[in-house]
Amino acid sequence: MIQDFIQDYLERLAHELDFDRSLSRCVRQEVEDHLWEAVAADPAGNTFESQSRAIANFGDARAIAAEFAVLSLTRHSRRAALIAVLVIAGVFIAMKARVAWYAAMPWAVGDDIRAVSAEVMLIDRYAFLSSVIIGLVGWIYIQTRNIPAAFDPAYRSQLRRFFLICRAAAVALIVSVASDAVLTALRFSGMEFSATSLVSILSIAIEIACVGILVFQIRRIALRATSTAALMQS
Amino acid sequence: MLKGHLDMIVLAALAAAGSAHGYAVIEEIKQRSGGAFDLPEGTIYPALHRLEQAGLLSSRWTTADSGRRRRVYTLTKAGTRALAERRAIWKQFSDAIGGLLGGARPRETPA
Numbered sequence: 001m002i003q004d005f006i007q008d009y010l011e012r013l014a015h016e017l018d019f020d021r022s023l024s025r026c027v028r029q030e031v032e033d034h035l036w037e038a039v040a041a042d043p044a045g046n047t048f049e050s051q052s053r054a055i056a057n058f059g060d061a062r063a064i065a066a067e068f069a070v071l072s073l074t075r076h077s078r079r080a081a082l083i084a085v086l087v088i089a090g091v092f093i094a095m096k097a098r099v100a101w102y103a104a105m106p107w108a109v110g111d112d113i114r115a116v117s118a119e120v121m122l123i124d125r126y127a128f129l130s131s132v133i134i135g136l137v138g139w140i141y142i143q144t145r146n147i148p149a150a151f152d153p154a155y156r157s158q159l160r161r162f163f164l165i166c167r168a169a170a171v172a173l174i175v176s177v178a179s180d181a182v183l184t185a186l187r188f189s190g191m192e193f194s195a196t197s198l199v200s201i202l203s204i205a206i207e208i209a210c211v212g213i214l215v216f217q218i219r220r221i222a223l224r225a226t227s228t229a230a231l232m233q234s
Numbered sequence: 235m236l237k238g239h240l241d242m243i244v245l246a247a248l249a250a251a252g253s254a255h256g257y258a259v260i261e262e263i264k265q266r267s268g269g270a271f272d273l274p275e276g277t278i279y280p281a282l283h284r285l286e287q288a289g290l291l292s293s294r295w296t297t298a299d300s301g302r303r304r305r306v307y308t309l310t311k312a313g314t315r316a317l318a319e320r321r322a323i324w325k326q327f328s329d330a331i332g333g334l335l336g337g338a339r340p341r342e343t344p345a
């Protein structure tokens with residue numbers, strides 16, 4: 001019965017930290033060790049009073065979870081920035097593989113299609129280059145910031161800037177992938193579907209999946225930031 | 235005000251204690267400050283995690299005599315350097331305030 005008192009507190013803390021499961025498990029173990037050691041050091045021994053003293057000295061579970069939420073948000077933002085860079089690299093590899101495939105295949109492209117393709121290719125090139133530069137800027141930006149102790153206005157504007165950079169990188173990448181899809185469609189227009197065209201379709205599918213991952217990561221971090229803000233306000 | 239210096243306090247306590255778990259860090263802070271710092275004990279843990287994330291501390295899991303899992307923190311080289319820097323800044327600040335409150339002029343640093 002007495003043991004339930006500390007267990008209840010640990011359950012409450014773990015529940016408050018539910019936004020990050022691995023962090024929740026780790027903190028719960030650390031706090032459990034702390035509380036039982038505090039009880040063991042109490043002259044009254046293991047009683048209701050010593051347990052409530054240990055819990056009261058430890059502090060409010062929600063307030064502690066709110067401090068951890070900021071740390072978790074920072075860690076996940078940094079991870080999202082790294083994923084963004086990897087996703088852009090993934091698109092680049094898929095793009096290069098498709099170009100190498102085209103070079104290896106004896107496909108002739110008509111002059112009318114060649115003219116349109118040149119323009120789309122220009123858009124593709126600049127859009128991709130922009131996504132690389134903006135993605136790297138975002139990654140360097142978030143990696144070089146100090147880890148905040150609180151969800152203060154300075155950290156909020158830092159996050160806002162980071163989201164803006166990420167969104168810009170995502171938009172540039174979407175334009176680049178859409179251009180790739182148009183270029184592929186132009187190349188295959190009027191041609192019969194064959195097994196060899198599967199390679200191009202697969203590479204485009206990989207690019208679309210990469211963009212999907214990036215958009216998902218940005219959305220996830222935005223939701224995490226919202227829930228952290230809510231936790232800080234409550 | 236204390237919260238603003240929490241990182242320095244935790245680093246100093248760990249430098250004094252060597253490797254220590256959260257509870258031991260708090261005990262070290264209480265003992266060395268003569269019980270002057272009365273923070274909710276739970277606030278030490280986010281600080282420990284933050285300092286580890288910043289590369290100023292490292293941690294490892296061990297098993298305590300009680301059989302419970304215990305996370306033990308140690309100062310890294312970067313942590314030792316950061317503490318030395320913060321100590322120097324604190325001393326400068328403390329000397330300036332001491333001079334101001336004591337009425338004596340703080341020692342001027344040569345240009």
